Amino acid sequence: MRSPMVRGVVGSVVVALASLVTSVVPASSWVAALPITGDLRQSLPGRMVGLTFMVAGLGLMAWAWLTVGKRVIAGERLPLLRMTACWSAPLLLAPPLFSRDAWSYAAQGALVAEGYNPYDVGPGVLSGHIIEAVDPMWMQTPAPYGPLPLAYGGLVAHLTMDPYVLMLAHRLLAVLGIVLIAWAVPRLASACRVDPAFATWLVVLNPMLITHGIGAAHNDVLMLGLASSAFALALTGRWGTAAVVAGVAAAVKLPGGLVVIAIAAVMSPLAGRVLRFASLVIAGAVSVLTLVTIGALTGVGSGWLGALDVPGLVRSPFSIANLIGMAASGVLGWLGEDTAAAQALQIVRLVGMVAALGLIAWLSLRSSIHYAARAVGVALLAVVVLGPSAHDWYFLWCLPFLAVARPGRRLTTIITAVSLIFTIAAPLNSSLRGATIPILTTTALVIAMALTLLSHLRTLQPARKVPVTAA
Structure with a gap:
């Protein structure tokens, strides 16, 4: 497997197959009934086998990513977006990786479809297959997400209450988020005088984004894609549209609205603090108005602001x-x-x-x-x-913005190292289910894999600056 393209695809396929053993799925789903993997997931030794293959597959993806990075930094032009699509494809139908949040998304959409307010009640008021894989910790808690993913989940739940199909529908939102990131990052990099190919490698092809984004189907990726797009739009002079898109990002998860900091800077690039504050107020007001309007139009409302402390239970x-x-x-x-x-x-x-x-x-x-x-x-x-x-995938929030901020060798190395660690160590999040010996064994395996990959970081060089071009 000398080609990093092939190596990454093989790693992704191994991860997808291992997820059939390690991921939590509804007991009524087709995954639980598969003949070989279904038997392996019923025993601790079987899950350990699946977990070993999971770490190996993630290691292959990370190794391929580092190889591509060295070639990109050396000036070689590679089909990075095609690689991203190929590495992501095997995960599209797989169970959610590393986290059970996608099952909560499905149940919260079912709440909307059934006429419940997801900001007042948790999935525990439902019954049947839809809540079989929801984490017990979130069974009685209201949804801390914005109105956009909940309204979308409610629309899909009107068509089907199959939790696996609903999970796949939310994975489509993650795919949309990565498409938006892939569109925005090269434009931001060009405007910030950073090589677009380097930024695309560091962000879009990043195995942390692929596995936690598409694999785990987190809606953080859609928030990030909208926020990145808002910044890119602002750099073209369409700051009003950018502020609206920032409000849409906040309607997914509130931190996405922080991109108004960049929009205000674009609106008044040479102004003093008074004008900068005025620009911030204007952009912020447009974003907040967009957020409130989305809540009203979808019928979900803005009750989620009272549930923002729910993630703090962890x-x-x-x-x-x-x-x-x-x-x-x-x-x-x-x-x-x-x-x-x-x-x-x-x-x-x-x-x-x-x-x-x-x-x-x-x-x-x-x-x-x-x-x-x-x-x-x-x-x-x-x-x-x-x-x-x-959570480990929260560190994706800052990835596109720091990657185009003219990173030198130190920042590039830190971003790469964090991405590698959070990719390789991701299975430790939920797969082991409290078993002490497997936790120690798998931790040792993860450390060995991570150290092997981190040893290659010393060959990475700073991102090459490029002339300023229009976004």
């Missing part, structure tokens, strides 16, 4: 606020301060969000058009690491 180690809060809570509990220990995590999370909002405000008023991409990337990264919850 104490993710990727959030700095969570780590500090849990450490403070543990120390206070050890000292016997039980009341303070119970409040410590919430207080630290609040401080983290205030710090993130303060940084966003500073970036909004101080970032020039030349650093607009970096400002949006840093703002989204701040929301991830300082917010109440952070």
Whole structure:
């Protein structure tokens, strides 16, 4: 498998086949009834076999990606979008990878179709096949997503209540998101004087985007595609359209609206803080009006704003606020301060969000058009690491913006390393289901694979700057 195209396709096929064993699926689905993989998924040794193949397939994809990156940085022109399509195709019909969120999307769409308000009740009010694979943690919680994916899910649920078909319908939204990213990133790169081929390799062909986006069918990818497109539209002078698209991105997930930072910078590239603030207010108002209008037109409303704390139920180690809060809570509990220990995590999370909002405000008023991409990337990264919850795929939020922000060798290496680690280690998210020995065994396998791939990073060079061209 000397060709990275073939290597990536083989890796993706292996991942898709392994998902038939490792992924959580409804007990009534066709996946659970398959003769060989269905038997393997019933036992711990069988799941370990599937998990081993899963890590191997992800390793092949990551290896192919690094190989392509070296050739792109060396100046070779490769069919990157065709590679993206070929590496993604085997995952289109596979069960969701690494996460059960797609089953929650399906159930929330069914809630809309059945006349329930998904911002008031959770999937637990439903019964039957539609909730068989929903994570018990989210069974009684309202939906923290915007009105757009819920309305879309409701429309599809009017046609069928098959959870697998509904999951595939939401995967189509992820495919649309990647198409939008593939359209926007080269245009942003050209405007920011970064080689479009390099940016396309770093973002669009990234196995983290392919596996967490299409494989896991997260709606974050649609949010990201809309936000990237909004920035690209603003650079062509259509900032009004861009602000509307930013509002549509926020109607998927709220952080997508932060792209108004870049839109405001485009509207007033040489202005002082007063005019920049005015531009920010105008772009923000258009985006908010778009968001509210979508909620009203779809009939879903804006009740999701009250459910934004739902993801915070997961104490993710990727959030700095969570780590500090849990450490403070543990120390206070050890000292016997039980009341303070119970409040410590919430207080630290609040401080983290205030710090993130303060940084966003500073970036909004101080970032020039030349650093607009970096400002949006840093703002989204701040929301991830300082917010109440952070999952590994949340780091995709800042990827397109940092990749076109004239990254040098250090930033390129960091982005590549994070992408490799979150690709290879993704199966540890949910596949092991609490089994201690398999967790240790698979962690060792993941570390060995990741270290082998990370050893190739020293050959990566900075992104080559290119002349400014029209987006």
